[in-house]
Amino acid sequence: MIRKITIPKDLFERMVNHSKEEEPIEACGFLIGDKVDDEAVASHILPADNILSSPVLFEISPEEIYKAWITAEKMGKDVVGVYHSHPHGGLTPSPRDVQFMRHSDFVWLILKGKRIRGFIWDNGVTEILVEILEWS
Numbered sequence: 001m002i003r004k005i006t007i008p009k010d011l012f013e014r015m016v017n018h019s020k021e022e023e024p025i026e027a028c029g030f031l032i033g034d035k036v037d038d039e040a041v042a043s044h045i046l047p048a049d050n051i052l053s054s055p056v057l058f059e060i061s062p063e064e065i066y067k068a069w070i071t072a073e074k075m076g077k078d079v080v081g082v083y084h085s086h087p088h089g090g091l092t093p094s095p096r097d098v099q100f101m102r103h104s105d106f107v108w109l110i111l112k113g114k115r116i117r118g119f120i121w122d123n124g125v126t127e128i129l130v131e132i133l134e135w136s
């Protein structure tokens with residue numbers, strides 16, 4: 001079970017900017033990368049459309065979900081996370097988020113401004129460590 005996700009700073013900034021651009025609706029997308037033991041390491045970002053265009057809900061079309069998995073597979077990688085923003089809420093999964101989390105084995109990242117939290121489903125909503133990797 002994933003306990004930590006590492007995100008390079010440039011990908012983190014793209015998620016933050018994507019969230020800002022989509023305001024007041026929720027922004028969403030995928031992180032592609034590698035899973036090593038109990039760690040996920042993101043290497044690519046794939047922004048997606050929120051087909052609900054909602055400030056409090058998001059949904060990604062089946063076509064875009066399929067495309068994300070195919071893209072990852074072609075790279076020899078995994079979809080390690082799904083991110084979305086909560087422009088109007090806290091950094092906690094909504095009841096609807098939790099319903100979807102129950103059926104997923106990737107990290108759920110929630111953003112608000114420049115804050116981010118990561119969760120997985122492990123017999124319940126479990127917070128994991130999110131590390132933003134600075135390049136130097």
Ligand SMILES: [Zn+2]
Pocket residue numbers: 084085086093094097
């Ligand atoms: Zn949410």
